[in-house]
Amino acid sequence: MLGAKNRLNRQAWLRVYRKTGLLTAISVVLSIVMTNAIMETFSSGINVAGLMVSIVTPLALGAPAIGLVLYKQEQLRAANTQLQKLASFDWLTGCLNRGAFTAMVSQSLSSGSVSGALLVIDVDHFKSINDNHGHDRGDDALKLIATTLQQTAGENAPLGRLGGEEFGIFLHRLDERGVARMAERLRAAVARLAFVTDGHGCPLSISIGGATFSGQTDFRTLYKMADICLYQAKSAGRDRIALIDAA
Structure with missing residues (x-):
């Protein structure tokens, strides 16, 4: 089957x-x-x-x-x-697919998570990796980044592939400082990756937009605000973080 x-x-x-x-x-x-x-x-x-x-x-x-x-x-x-x-996991990266990730975060929020953040992560210049090195190497880069994000965030932080080169991480029971530190750890971990293709090093980086919260909220609100922050991070030059308080 x-x-x-x-x-x-x-x-x-x-x-x-x-x-x-x-x-x-x-x-x-x-x-x-x-x-x-x-x-x-x-x-x-x-x-x-x-x-x-x-x-x-x-x-x-x-x-x-x-x-x-x-x-x-x-x-x-x-x-x-x-x-x-x-039905729940992304076939390429092994992380949660968008539907499963959304459902898990929504359930956590409805159960009374008191604080945390939703991070939306986008791989910088991913199209150029596909165009210059082929989609198979682009897939390898996504798998490497997904593994790095999960190892850095830890098993208690759900990781989902939201689509294409975009990922989401849900952090709960962290204050704003803790969220900022984790976001920087994620960014730095990907920046340190040694990704080699066609015999040459291919730098990898990510931009992160995040919406922190304290108290009751919902996935749609957090995602919308995190996505706006992601756009700001990419517009400011990529390989950086932008956070906002959704409370």
Whole structure:
């Protein structure tokens, strides 16, 4: 399904083995009980031959059938997990896509995030990278920048690709100074990247527009203000930061 492989990971196989063993054991016990009840009806109870049949039958027939059903269930679980990932993550950079990022930030804002910021980040002169070095190298640059942004911001800061060469990062529980420091760390981290194409170094830089908040707000308001700041940062020469307080 959508290129998904049929191989299961170790955890999935462990679930198959454990459940198969448990259900097979239950089947054996039930088989013994039922066989004994039937044998007591027509004779003095279960004998050695009957006991062996009541054990071997569920082992020989039930275990493979149970294992096959559980294996198929794990395949379906893996396929559903992959579909959920494809629906939420950008195929190129691995970060959240625009819809998933917007939903996550909106949920965080609605749950009462007291302070933080939405940063909108644009890769400077990205079109020239595509034009001069090819779209495949442009893709490599985007993947490198996305990885750098996530490593710098940390796992607790959702990162999304908003479209093209534009990314978004949501910072929560940071005051204005903390947001400014993080934005500068992000800008500096990308500026330090050594991106080489066609044997030559290709400098990379980003412009950042951010809207800080304290109290209740919504994604649309923050994005609109951050986008205005991004335009100001790019108009002022790129490779810089512009922030505004949305409160």
